[in-house]
Amino acid sequence: MLAQRTALFKSSGTAAARTAAKAAAASGREIIDLTAGEIWSHTAPLVQEGAIAAITGNVNRYTDTLGLLELRHALARKTSTETAQPWSADEIAVTTGAKQALFNAAMALVDPGDEVLIPAPYWTTFPAQIIIAGGTPVFIETRHSKFVPRLADITAAVTRKTKAIVINTPNNPTGAVYDRDTLAGMAQLAVDRELWIIFDECYGTFAHSPHVHHPIVTVAPRARDRTLIVNSFSKTLALTGWRIGYLAAPKTVIGAVKALQSHTTSSPNVIAQHALLHHLKSGDTAFQMQLQRQVADGRALGLSVLSELRSVPQPIAQGGFYFYLDLGDLQRSAKANGRELSADDVASALLTDAGVATVSGTAFGDPIGLRLSYGIDRDLLDKGLRRLTTTLNTWN
CATH class of the missing domain: 3.40.640.10 (Type I PLP-dependent aspartate aminotransferase-like (Major domain))
Structure with missing residues (x-):
């Protein structure tokens, strides 16, 4: 029998979303993964230098x-x-x-x-x-x-x-x-x-x-x-x-x-x-500044694409590298048409219908939110958000 504490919490919801994205991609489909809490980038040159020096120095x-x-x-x-x-x-x-x-x-x-x-x-x-x-x-x-x-x-x-x-x-x-x-x-x-x-x-x-x-x-x-x-x-x-x-x-x-x-x-x-x-x-901040520009560019691109959503308001995106969508209006519209639509339903449908992996707000204690990362490759971000926007707009 397992310790009682293991029943008090579940595996990370964000990790579960990444796993679902990988499983879908393993089936041969093109999946654009907007779940990850990380920036797609090569390793900072100075970090590489320091690591290599430590290894060659037998640290x-x-x-x-x-x-x-x-x-x-x-x-x-x-x-x-x-x-x-x-x-x-x-x-x-x-x-x-x-x-x-x-x-x-x-x-x-x-x-x-x-x-x-x-x-x-x-x-x-x-x-x-x-x-x-x-x-x-x-x-x-x-x-x-x-x-x-x-x-x-x-x-x-x-x-x-x-x-x-x-x-x-x-x-x-x-x-x-x-x-x-x-x-x-x-x-x-x-x-x-x-x-x-x-x-x-x-x-x-x-x-x-x-x-x-x-x-x-x-x-x-x-x-x-x-x-x-x-x-x-x-x-x-x-x-x-x-x-x-x-x-x-x-x-x-x-x-x-x-x-x-x-x-x-x-x-x-x-x-x-x-x-x-x-x-x-x-003391070199060049790489850090490069990442900040990359994230800012992704944010600008994403906000432009997401502005075409009809039943989802523009996310605030004041900091970090996530868009957090409010699905409240979309859910109310669905309910008026006799359909219940949870954040889990939306994330599942986007993965199945649009080939876009997102994180349901239920992972964050919120039944009407959806998190999208814009730290990924710019072209994939553009493609993924356009797929998402087209799919959500068909649900109006």
């Missing part, structure tokens, strides 16, 4: 559990520059991707029975990891406020059991970028109620003008001592497969993370660490 041993000290110093400098707050190497943990940073945070902070506030729609892993830690996710609906949580709603959800707030901006899946006032209000609430803030800014380099990404400790320095910053290079440098991320947090939290990580993965991949360190030491 193959464990590092410190929290990662190479020199890398942690580099990440502390990076975080200090980005947040305008001082950070030291002993406030940094290098992790096997941002997922491990989030898992470490949940395990270090959350006791059984604790509640953690999570704005919805949410990335599917947020609540799963809280549940694994024995906590209870409490969802804050944001659809009525353009996917940016209202402070009144968050405040109303706080109870004596509330331990933390998860803040993800730019947001996955919605693409919303939280404004300064919202972040300041959430930070003040955390300070007043003595709550932890888990601040996921993995998409921070992809805020699209005129929207600006604001690190919460820059907006509210008073929240510095109760904030855990989660970041990675999966998006910033298109290194999803390298599994390299980091956590910036108070020393007491990092101490607990070190003990936990020593019993899970131990140190992160040593080649990935040296490759990233080489990139950071160079």
Whole structure:
């Protein structure tokens, strides 16, 4: 018999969507995959250089559990520059991707029975990891406020059991970028109620003008001592497969993370660490800027194509690289014609009828949303979105 906790959550909905896309493609059909949370790109040249140098230098041993000290110093400098707050190497943990940073945070902070506030729609892993830690996710609906949580709603959800707030901006899946006032209000609430803030800014380099990404400790320095910053290079440098991320947090939290990580993965991949360190030491941002232009071009193309949708409003796409479609009008139209149409139905039909793989909003706790990635090849994006638009427009 399996442990009871395995019945409390399902496999990642985004992973399931990718699997469905691959299965459909394996049958010989042309499937355009808009499910992946990654940018299609070659590896950054400086990252390649660093990795090759480490390999030819016979680097193959464990590092410190929290990662190479020199890398942690580099990440502390990076975080200090980005947040305008001082950070030291002993406030940094290098992790096997941002997922491990989030898992470490949940395990270090959350006791059984604790509640953690999570704005919805949410990335599917947020609540799963809280549940694994024995906590209870409490969802804050944001659809009525353009996917940016209202402070009144968050405040109303706080109870004596509330331990933390998860803040993800730019947001996955919605693409919303939280404004300064919202972040300041959430930070003040955390300070007043003595709550932890888990601040996921993995998409921070992809805020699209005129929207600006604001690190919460820059907006509210008073929240510095109760904030855990989660970041990675999966998006910033298109290194999803390298599994390299980091956590910036108070020393007491990092101490607990070190003990936990020593019993899970131990140190992160040593080649990935040296490759990233080489990139950071160079100070070269050319590749990062190239990715930002690539994503911005994909966004512009996608918004142009999606503007032809008749029963689906234009997605906000303020940040990140996802279009999040609101299927509410389409569902109401279908119901008026005697047909029920869920987000799962739409995703399934698009895969079957249009050969386009998407992620149903049910993966994010939202029955009327649909996530599309625009981080893929430009020509495939154009083709896929045109197929999707044609198919959805036939359902009016």
